[in-house]
Amino acid sequence: MPRRSTRFEALPAFPLAEMKAARRRLEAEGVDVIDLGAGDASLDPPPAVIERLREVAGDNAHSRYPFQMGLPAFREQIASWMQRRFGVTVDPWAEVLPLIGSKDGLAHIPFAFLNEGDAAIIPDPGYQAYLGGVTLAGGDPHLVALRPENDFLIPLDELPESVASRTRLVYLNYPNNPTTATAPDDYFEQSIRFCAEREAVLLHDNAYSEIAFDGYRPRSILEFDGARDVAVEFHSLSKTYNMTGWRLGWVAGNRETIVALSKVKSFMDTGQFLGVQAAGVAALESWEEWVPGNVATFKRRRDAAVRGLSEAGFDAALPKATMYVWVSVPGGESSQAFSTRALEQEGVIVMPGGALGAGGEGFFRIALTVTEERMLEATQRLGRLQRDSAC
Numbered sequence: 001m002p003r004r005s006t007r008f009e010a011l012p013a014f015p016l017a018e019m020k021a022a023r024r025r026l027e028a029e030g031v032d033v034i035d036l037g038a039g040d041a042s043l044d045p046p047p048a049v050i051e052r053l054r055e056v057a058g059d060n061a062h063s064r065y066p067f068q069m070g071l072p073a074f075r076e077q078i079a080s081w082m083q084r085r086f087g088v089t090v091d092p093w094a095e096v097l098p099l100i101g102s103k104d105g106l107a108h109i110p111f112a113f114l115n116e117g118d119a120a121i122i123p124d125p126g127y128q129a130y131l132g133g134v135t136l137a138g139g140d141p142h143l144v145a146l147r148p149e150n151d152f153l154i155p156l157d158e159l160p161e162s163v164a165s166r167t168r169l170v171y172l173n174y175p176n177n178p179t180t181a182t183a184p185d186d187y188f189e190q191s192i193r194f195c196a197e198r199e200a201v202l203l204h205d206n207a208y209s210e211i212a213f214d215g216y217r218p219r220s221i222l223e224f225d226g227a228r229d230v231a232v233e234f235h236s237l238s239k240t241y242n243m244t245g246w247r248l249g250w251v252a253g254n255r256e257t258i259v260a261l262s263k264v265k266s267f268m269d270t271g272q273f274l275g276v277q278a279a280g281v282a283a284l285e286s287w288e289e290w291v292p293g294n295v296a297t298f299k300r301r302r303d304a305a306v307r308g309l310s311e312a313g314f315d316a317a318l319p320k321a322t323m324y325v326w327v328s329v330p331g332g333e334s335s336q337a338f339s340t341r342a343l344e345q346e347g348v349i350v351m352p353g354g355a356l357g358a359g360g361e362g363f364f365r366i367a368l369t370v371t372e373e374r375m376l377e378a379t380q381r382l383g384r385l386q387r388d389s390a391c
């Protein structure tokens with residue numbers, strides 16, 4: 001086997017890869033597996049999205065290279081949506097960049113900003129693309145534990161000076177995967193100030209901005225004063241429109257950062273299929289009409305999950321947003337050991353908190369991927385493990 005690079009060797013295992021293999025193995029053995037692992041709901045995209053893809057699939061103009069410009073109508077619809085949703089004005093040509101899913105931008109942006117020794121602040125637990133991108137680009141990932149005592153926020157003001165002075169990138173993600181935490185306005189304001197003082201780029205991952213409940217409306221960081229000088233925000237069609245496999249998202253905000261990311265990407269990819277971008281226009285056009293019903297579905301699943309978990313004796317807070325529930329592992333067992341028992345004894349796939357970073361230890365995550373009935377069935381099965389660990 002040829003030698004692998006030091007950067008490659010520094011990557012941890014990607015948590016979801018193992019779960020897919022475990023699911024296949026158990027199903028081959030005839031186990032009725034309930035998969036609450038990946039954030040990939042058993043729901044359909046809006047019908048208008050599928051219809052639009054059908055319409056444009058045979059149009060030769062959509063078969064050409066997209067390049068980083070992508071479909072002009074998609075850029076324009078993104079700018080229109082940012083205005084409708086957040087009251088934020090962005091220039092579709094200079095302050096927006098279409099992405100092949102938001103992961104594309106989150107993972108590639110460190111290549112534009114990090115030299116050896118430069119630090120990137122990364123939430124731990126967190127979406128693994130942050131760590132992957134920073135590690136492969138040769139930067140220094142500085143993981144900060146998200147803990148309940150800090151409301152799952154990163155206390156940027158408490159970073160040691162030896163790290164703060166080297167910080168070039170700060171990843172934030174609220175509403176947060178996996179903890180489901182949300183950030184108050186003053187936290188966004190402090191983060192913008194921190195990045196302005198340190199000449200760091202603030203990367204706000206807003207993949208869950210539309211999956212929020214009980215009247216809570218997540219904000220865009222671009223709504224805050226000074227954000228446009230330091231911040232870009234990543235959006236995704238994956239969760240809002242059940243389009244995980246379509247691979248479509250965008251980044252909006254600070255124009256120099258957008259130019260830099262666009263240049264990196266132009267050496268690595270040639271953009272998402274224009275037909276998918278046309279379907280993305282239909283998705284954003286359907287936002288007012290279609291998204292509330294989808295959120296209502298997630299809310300019913302959330303309520304079933306939290307009710308079932310509580311009845312089974314778990315400590316599970318009601319999330320204000322995201323498609324997850326973040327649950328304490330009972331009885332001091334490690335999150336990996338508990339998740340392995342859940343899979344092997346009860347056929348339920350949950351995400352061990354520790355697989356998303358050491359800061360996630362003591363918790364497991366369930367994703368609201370299945371119907372209320374299946375969710376209740378899953379929580380009852382998990383409850384049996386709870387009794388086992390109490391014996």
Ligand SMILES: Cc1ncc(COP(=O)(O)O)c(C=O)c1O
Nearest residue numbers: 101102103127177207236238249
């Ligand atoms: C916090 C967070 N950001 C980004 C993504 C990636 O989304 P996309 O499908 O747009 O790449 C995910 C997917 O699970 C996520 O949880």
